[in-house]
Amino acid sequence: MAEFFAMGGYAAYIWPAWGVGALVLAGLLVASLRSLKSREATLKALEESRPRRRRRRDTVSATSNAATEGGEG
Amino acid sequence: MHRFANPARFLRIANAVAPWSAGLTVILLIAGVYLSLFGSPPDYQQGETVRIMYIHVPAAWMSLFVYSNMAIAAAVGLVWKHPLADLFAKAAAPIGAGFTAVCLITGSLWGAPMWGTWWVWDARLTSVLILFFLYLGYMALVNAFDDPERGMRSGNILLLVGAVNVPIIKFSVDWWNTLHQPSSVVKMGGPAVDPAMLIPLLVMGAAFTTYFISVALVRLKAEIIGRKIQTLRMSEAQG
Numbered sequence: 001m002a003e004f005f006a007m008g009g010y011a012a013y014i015w016p017a018w019g020v021g022a023l024v025l026a027g028l029l030v031a032s033l034r035s036l037k038s039r040e041a042t043l044k045a046l047e048e049s050r051p052r053r054r055r056r057r058d059t060v061s062a063t064s065n066a067a068t069e070g071g072e073g
Numbered sequence: 074m075h076r077f078a079n080p081a082r083f084l085r086i087a088n089a090v091a092p093w094s095a096g097l098t099v100i101l102l103i104a105g106v107y108l109s110l111f112g113s114p115p116d117y118q119q120g121e122t123v124r125i126m127y128i129h130v131p132a133a134w135m136s137l138f139v140y141s142n143m144a145i146a147a148a149v150g151l152v153w154k155h156p157l158a159d160l161f162a163k164a165a166a167p168i169g170a171g172f173t174a175v176c177l178i179t180g181s182l183w184g185a186p187m188w189g190t191w192w193v194w195d196a197r198l199t200s201v202l203i204l205f206f207l208y209l210g211y212m213a214l215v216n217a218f219d220d221p222e223r224g225m226r227s228g229n230i231l232l233l234v235g236a237v238n239v240p241i242i243k244f245s246v247d248w249w250n251t252l253h254q255p256s257s258v259v260k261m262g263g264p265a266v267d268p269a270m271l272i273p274l275l276v277m278g279a280a281f282t283t284y285f286i287s288v289a290l291v292r293l294k295a296e297i298i299g300r301k302i303q304t305l306r307m308s309e310a311q312g
Binding site for chain 1: 120121124125128129167168171174175179183185186284287288299305309
């Protein structure tokens with residue numbers, strides 16, 4: 001086991017390399033999930049504060065979204 | 074075109090794909106890490122440091138793959154005004170920047186024992202550093218405008234201009250003298266890497282690809298919701 005972690009004397013280079021990789025991938029994943037969660041909460045709060053709007057949006061959400069997006073361009 | 078640009082339809086597809094790509098990422102990562110650290114031999118020249126390759130090379134592949142996808146999305150966004158294309162580029166940028174950072178840092182950690190230096194200003198290393206700055210520049214630019222449409226357009230143009238860097242990175246090891254070894258996996262006459270090392274390398278590459286798909290879907294979803302929030306706030310402000 002100790003021999004494995006010693007990595008033939010190159011432990012000081014190999015483990016930081018794997019550590020950086022793991023840290024960046026895990027960090028990006030966590031940050032992305034958190035940002036999605038917080039935006040979902042914001043959207044929910046916004047829609048709940050305007051119940052009239054929400055009902056209209058729900059019934060025609062697909063077409064109205066496409067239309068507004070296209071209208072901007 | 075609007076039929077395909079429909080965010081509601083995209084979200085349905087994304088929600089169906091996400092669990093599969095996430096599950097595949099976990100399986101491939103476990104297999105890849107096992108094969109890289111335990112299931113593969115040390116190199117006859119580089120000893121155990123070859124294990125840095127299984128992070129470094131897939132990260133380098135992804136840095137170019139993500140950028141190329143963003144550049145294609147930028148072209149689609151500019152030409153067809155496809156709203157999801159713009160948002161995809163924005164969502165993918167931090168992931169690409171992350172892979173490029175991993176590539177640079179692990180390369181440095183590999184260069185120190187094998188080349189005797191952490192860094193050289195040769196064509197390969199410099200062009201990858203420029204790629205990293207292109208990612209950062211794009212991320213700064215799209216957020217620098219009050220009007221998101223203008224930010225997206227500027228960012229897309231930067232991505233297209235920066236795309237010349239992609240072939241430069243790819244061929245830099247052939248065109249100029251460098252410490253960096255030439256391409257040994259994607260080459261004429263097949264890979265020059267032994268299967269015992271090639272397989273873990275490809276598994277890690279596949280794991281990074283499905284990781285990118287999974288995280289890009291999460292980020293793209295967040296961007297779409299961000300747009301919705303913005304539209305709602307705008308209409309609220311206008312009464």
